[in-house]
Amino acid sequence: MCGIVGFTGRENALPVLIKGLYSLEYRGYDSAGVAAFTKEGLRVVKTQGRIANLEEKIKEEGGLCCTCGIGHTRWATHGEPSDRNSHPHLGGKDGMGKVAVVHNGIIENYQDLRTRLEKHGYAFQSETDTETVAHLIDYLHTGKQEDLAQTVLAAVQRIRGSYALGVVSLDNPDEIVAARRDNPLVIGLGKEENMIASDITAIISRTDRYIILDDNEVAIVRPDGVTVMNEFGETLDKPVQTVTWDMSAAEKGGYEHFMIKEIMEQPKAVGDTVRPRIQNDSILFEECGLTDERLREIENIHIVACGSALHAGMVGKRVIESMCRVRCSAEVASEFRYENPIIGKKDLCIVVSQSGETADTLAAMRLAKQAGAFTVAIVNVVSSTIAREADGVLYTWAGPEIAVATTKAYSAQLAALYMISVRIARVRGHISIGDEKALCAELRRLPRLIEQTLACKEQMQRIATRYANRASVFFLGRGLDYAAALEASLKLKEISYVHSEAYAAGELKHGTISLIEKGTLVVALATQPALFEKTVSNIREVVSRGASVVLVTTDDFTGDESVCRHIVRLPKCLSEFSASLSIIPLQLLAYYVAVERSCDVDKPRNLAKSVTVE
Numbered sequence: 001m002c003g004i005v006g007f008t009g010r011e012n013a014l015p016v017l018i019k020g021l022y023s024l025e026y027r028g029y030d031s032a033g034v035a036a037f038t039k040e041g042l043r044v045v046k047t048q049g050r051i052a053n054l055e056e057k058i059k060e061e062g063g064l065c066c067t068c069g070i071g072h073t074r075w076a077t078h079g080e081p082s083d084r085n086s087h088p089h090l091g092g093k094d095g096m097g098k099v100a101v102v103h104n105g106i107i108e109n110y111q112d113l114r115t116r117l118e119k120h121g122y123a124f125q126s127e128t129d130t131e132t133v134a135h136l137i138d139y140l141h142t143g144k145q146e147d148l149a150q151t152v153l154a155a156v157q158r159i160r161g162s163y164a165l166g167v168v169s170l171d172n173p174d175e176i177v178a179a180r181r182d183n184p185l186v187i188g189l190g191k192e193e194n195m196i197a198s199d200i201t202a203i204i205s206r207t208d209r210y211i212i213l214d215d216n217e218v219a220i221v222r223p224d225g226v227t228v229m230n231e232f233g234e235t236l237d238k239p240v241q242t243v244t245w246d247m248s249a250a251e252k253g254g255y256e257h258f259m260i261k262e263i264m265e266q267p268k269a270v271g272d273t274v275r276p277r278i279q280n281d282s283i284l285f286e287e288c289g290l291t292d293e294r295l296r297e298i299e300n301i302h303i304v305a306c307g308s309a310l311h312a313g314m315v316g317k318r319v320i321e322s323m324c325r326v327r328c329s330a331e332v333a334s335e336f337r338y339e340n341p342i343i344g345k346k347d348l349c350i351v352v353s354q355s356g357e358t359a360d361t362l363a364a365m366r367l368a369k370q371a372g373a374f375t376v377a378i379v380n381v382v383s384s385t386i387a388r389e390a391d392g393v394l395y396t397w398a399g400p401e402i403a404v405a406t407t408k409a410y411s412a413q414l415a416a417l418y419m420i421s422v423r424i425a426r427v428r429g430h431i432s433i434g435d436e437k438a439l440c441a442e443l444r445r446l447p448r449l450i451e452q453t454l455a456c457k458e459q460m461q462r463i464a465t466r467y468a469n470r471a472s473v474f475f476l477g478r479g480l481d482y483a484a485a486l487e488a489s490l491k492l493k494e495i496s497y498v499h500s501e502a503y504a505a506g507e508l509k510h511g512t513i514s515l516i517e518k519g520t521l522v523v524a525l526a527t528q529p530a531l532f533e534k535t536v537s538n539i540r541e542v543v544s545r546g547a548s549v550v551l552v553t554t555d556d557f558t559g560d561e562s563v564c565r566h567i568v569r570l571p572k573c574l575s576e577f578s579a580s581l582s583i584i585p586l587q588l589l590a591y592y593v594a595v596e597r598s599c600d601v602d603k604p605r606n607l608a609k610s611v612t613v614e
């Protein structure tokens with residue numbers, strides 16, 4: 001969480017920093033700040049609130065003219081969102097800030113460092129862990145001949161925890177020193193200007209060439225060049241990469257919010273993910289090391305992820321187990337990493353992550369790898385840490401996802417999991433060549449079916465308007481519908497702040513049904529023909545206690561629909577892939593409820609898109 005950006009060049013750095021911060025705002029948005037070298041010295045302007053507040057404050061303070069500076073957008077971990085806890089933080093005694101630092105991550109031993117620095121006369125202005133880094137650098141720098149980069153190297157060796165750092169010092173007014181461990185950092189390479197940023201969306205308006213900083217590396221960034229060193233101070237020859245997507249993908253393109261744009265982009269996201277992997281009616285996976293031989297030998301599959309990516313994994317688990325008859329679990333990464341999981345050398349660990357930077361997912365993957373499992377990452381952000389560390393990577397080609405609530409990346413994750421399932425089923429002889437051909441045709445048809453499903457947009461808007469004021473919403477489903485219900489419920493609560501819960505339809509009566517009362521909204525999902533009748537009887541149970549029911553079901557639903565207030569019909573598709581359709585109206589429901597309640601749809605409170613802390 002938190003976004004960091006830095007620019008050093010010949011032009012005014014401020015507009016570049018502000019633009020960069022806007023594109024990183026998805027990483028945290030409770031406060032923002034910049035530090036820059038001006039004629040008067042090192043100036044810091046920072047404030048609680050959004051980047052617009054920062055712009056306002058800079059204007060009030062007479063502007064800021066500089067050619068080198070760093071900026072930060074915060075998601076609070078240590079200390080509430082406030083002006084003084086905002087970054088950048090200054091390091092130095094008696095308020096004489098010689099060093100300014102922006103940080104993304106968590107310094108675990110900050111309390112210990114703080115106590116020691118206080119003994120050396122450093123007075124702390126904030127409650128943050130980051131301020132210890134600023135003072136530590138100043139302490140190690142003062143009175144020594146070492147350059148800033150060497151000092152940062154020495155400082156990070158004393159730090160326990162995770163960080164992406166941008167550091168500037170009065171001694172080197174056109175230089176930024178960057179360092180990382182377990183948090184992303186890229187270096188943008190321009191012409192007579194260079195940048196640092198938490199991700200490439202912040203540099204792409206200036207350059208499409210970049211270097212990825214790896215763990216424990218430190219970079220010296222100046223207008224005329226970049227030097228990267230390893231933890232021993234040895235200079236490295238880092239590969240230069242080129243951004244392959246264009247800027248318009250990260251813009252709203254006429255939509256009111258990124259979320260609705262991304263919902264509407266799902267046919268393309270799924271098509272782009274599926275199409276290149278289907279050749280001659282068969283699924284090709286050599287790209288990620290899932291060879292037929294490996295797939296044949298798998299003993300257990302562990303799908304590990306967080307949030308919506310976990311919900312995609314829960315769909316995947318059901319599809320894989322039913323198609324391939326291999327034991328498959330879908331596990332919460334933050335639990336998996338600490339519960340001493342049983343992982344065999346012939347196990348496959350599939351981690352699912354849009355950002356490819358989620359701290360718990362990364363740690364879980366490292367654990368599985370260490371235990372000898374083959375790890376495959378289903379990831380959207382190219383060259384992200386998880387993508388680089390996995391044994392194999394299966395990219396979802398959803399393009400940049402900006403709204404904090406995921407939609408198109410989730411849909412692309414489902415498609416990737418279906419493909420893995422079909423391939424395993426074929427290799428292990430659970431389906432014939434003909435079956436695989438038919439399944440490939442179904443996969444190719446998915447984008448069109450999602451497109452057709454999106455036609456329920458107006459219906460969902462009407463339903464949302466009618467029920468937007470409900471205090472609580474319940475989502476029910478069985479099997480795949482239960483997994484989809486979990487995702488639908490998360491979507492609604494995270495962006496509209498309406499309390500919602502998802503239940504396995506048969507489970508509600510074991511306690512939770514006591515919460516159902518007259519007018520409670522219940523959304524029931526029924527896409528599995530074999531379970532239609534069972535779900536209908538659960539619907540009756542809530543209707544007879546006063547609930548208003550919205551039923552999401554298929555065109556060929558055969559149950560009694562008269563008990564439901566609203567029916568949302570999905571085009572007919574293979575029941576194994578139904579979660580790809582049933583989620584669409586429920587993403588739209590969440591979106592329109594949030595709009596109706598005047599919520600900040602793309603940046604819901606307390607959240608950040610990339611969760612790089614535990």
Ligand code: F6R
Nearest residue numbers: 307308309353354355358405406
């Ligand atoms: C919800 C949402 C989150 C993420 C979760 C994992 O809409 O986006 O629940 O799915 O934080 O993030 P990634 O996929 O980046 O690992």
